[in-house]
Amino acid sequence: NAGVMQNPRHLVRRRGQEARLRCSPMKGHSHVYWYRQLPEEGLKFMVYLQKENIIDESGMPKERFSAEFPKEGPSILRIQQVVRGDSAAYFCASSSGGDRGYTFGSGTRLTVV
Amino acid sequence: EDQVTQSPEALRLQEGESSSLNCSYTVSGLRGLFWYRQDPGKGPEFLFTLYSAGEEKEKERLKATLTKKESFLHITAPKPEDSATYLCAVQARAGNMLTFGGGTRLMVKP
Numbered sequence: 275n276a277g278v279m280q281n282p283r284h285l286v287r288r289r290g291q292e293a294r295l296r297c298s299p300m301k302g303h304s305h306v307y308w309y310r311q312l313p314e315e316g317l318k319f320m321v322y323l324q325k326e327n328i329i330d331e332s333g334m335p336k337e338r339f340s341a342e343f344p345k346e347g348p349s350i351l352r353i354q355q356v357v358r359g360d361s362a363a364y365f366c367a368s369s370s371g372g373d374r375g376y377t378f379g380s381g382t383r384l385t386v387v
Numbered sequence: 388e389d390q391v392t393q394s395p396e397a398l399r400l401q402e403g404e405s406s407s408l409n410c411s412y413t414v415s416g417l418r419g420l421f422w423y424r425q426d427p428g429k430g431p432e433f434l435f436t437l438y439s440a441g442e443e444k445e446k447e448r449l450k451a452t453l454t455k456k457e458s459f460l461h462i463t464a465p466k467p468e469d470s471a472t473y474l475c476a477v478q479a480r481a482g483n484m485l486t487f488g489g490g491t492r493l494m495v496k497p
Contacts, residue, residue: 322484378431
C-alpha cells in the first residue's frame with residue numbers, strides 16, 4: 275500500500291463544510307480510481323480518471339461530489355456541503371492499465387459531525 | 388448488473404484448521420476476478436487475479452481457484468497472522484471498475 279499515497283488519513287468536518295481528499299498514484303501509474311467503503315458495507319466504485327480526464331463517473335453521487343486528476347499534482351476527490359451520510363472510508367487505487375490488479379492506498383477516513 | 392456474493396460473512400478457525408472462502412459472481416463477460424486482503428484501518432492488499440475457469444494460483448498458505456460461477460480461496464493450515472477480511476471483486480470486459488463482494492472476516496485463533 276505504500277506506493278499509493280492518500281492524505282489526510284483522517285478528516286473531521288462539520289455538516290455543510292467541504293472535504294478535499296488527495297491521492298498520489300504509484301510511480302508510473304496513470305489510472306486512478308476512487309472507491310467508498312461505508313460502515314459495514316463493501317467497497318463501492320465512484321470514479322475512474324486518467325490525467326486531465328474523467329473516464330467513468332457512473333458511481334459518483336450526482337450532487338456535491340466531484341473529482342479531478344490534473345496534469346500536475348495529485349488526484350482530488352471533493353465533497354461539498356458534507357452530510358453525516360458522507361462519513362466513510364474513501365480509498366484511492368491506481369494501475370498502469372490493462373488487467374493488472376489495482377494498488378490501493380490506505381484510505382482517508384472522513385467523519386462528519 | 389455485475390454482482391458478487393461472498394460467504395461466509397465471518398469465519399473462526401483454530402490455527403492449523405484448513406478451510407475455504409466462497410465468492411459467487413455474475414458478470415457480463417469476465418475480464419478478471421481479484422482477491423484482496425484487508426486489515427483493519429488499511430487499504431486492500433492485492434493477492435491474486437484469475438482470468439479463466441480452471442485457473443489456479445497459489446501464494447504461501449493461500450490458493451485461489453475459479454469456475455464459471457464462483458471462486459474459492461483455500462487456506463491451508465492457517466496462522467493467526469492470516470486473520471483479516473478477504474475481499475473478492477470482478478472486472479467486466481466492458482468496464483473499468485471492480486465490483487466487490489461484502490468480504491469474509493477471517494479470525495484464526497492460536
